[in-house]
Amino acid sequence: xxxxxxxxxxxxxxxxxxxxxxxxxxxxxxxxxxxxxxxxxxxxxxxxxxxxxxxxxxxxxxxxxxxxxxxxxxxxxxxxxxxxxxxxxxxxxxxxxxxxxxxxxxxxxxxxxxxxxxxxxxxxxxxxxxxxxxxxxxxxxxxxxxxxxxxxxxxxxxxxxxxxxx
Numbered sequence: 001x002x003x004x005x006x007x008x009x010x011x012x013x014x015x016x017x018x019x020x021x022x023x024x025x026x027x028x029x030x031x032x033x034x035x036x037x038x039x040x041x042x043x044x045x046x047x048x049x050x051x052x053x054x055x056x057x058x059x060x061x062x063x064x065x066x067x068x069x070x071x072x073x074x075x076x077x078x079x080x081x082x083x084x085x086x087x088x089x090x091x092x093x094x095x096x097x098x099x100x101x102x103x104x105x106x107x108x109x110x111x112x113x114x115x116x117x118x119x120x121x122x123x124x125x126x127x128x129x130x131x132x133x134x135x136x137x138x139x140x141x142x143x144x145x146x147x148x149x150x151x152x153x154x155x156x157x158x159x160x161x162x163x164x165x166x
């Protein structure tokens with residue numbers, strides 16, 4: 001480097017700066033960087049990202065979990081508990097597959113709950129009464145009622161369950 005002369009690199013940066021400043025691009029770039037940084041901060045600060053476009057899409061194969069029958073029902077079941085990440089949602093939506101010999105144990109219901117039998121057959125107990133359920137049946141259990149569901153037959157009993165979270 002020769003004293004008294006600008007380096008080639010310094011001259012290039014000076015030309016780029018002058019070009020950006022003349023085109024009023026520096027304030028635009030600064031604002032863009034600030035908004036981007038603010039977005040990163042908000043995402044990190046709240047620890048989750050909001051659903052894109054106001055919805056969440058999940059596929060049952062991605063969330064399937066093998067569990068014993070809930071409420072001490074016993075046997076082998078497969079649970080698909082949709083939208084667990086939607087912590088602000090008031091609804092629980094579950095597909096449960098009761099494999100042969102499994103059940104949802106008899107329990108007190110504290111909020112309205114809907115069972116929709118998608119396939120298979122079973123025996124529903126409700127407030128001491130027992131009745132057969134099959135594909136296409138929908139059962140609304142009201143608060144204060146007790147109920148349970150047992151798989152019967154040779155094929156799985158598939159039930160869609162919906163209720164309001166506590």
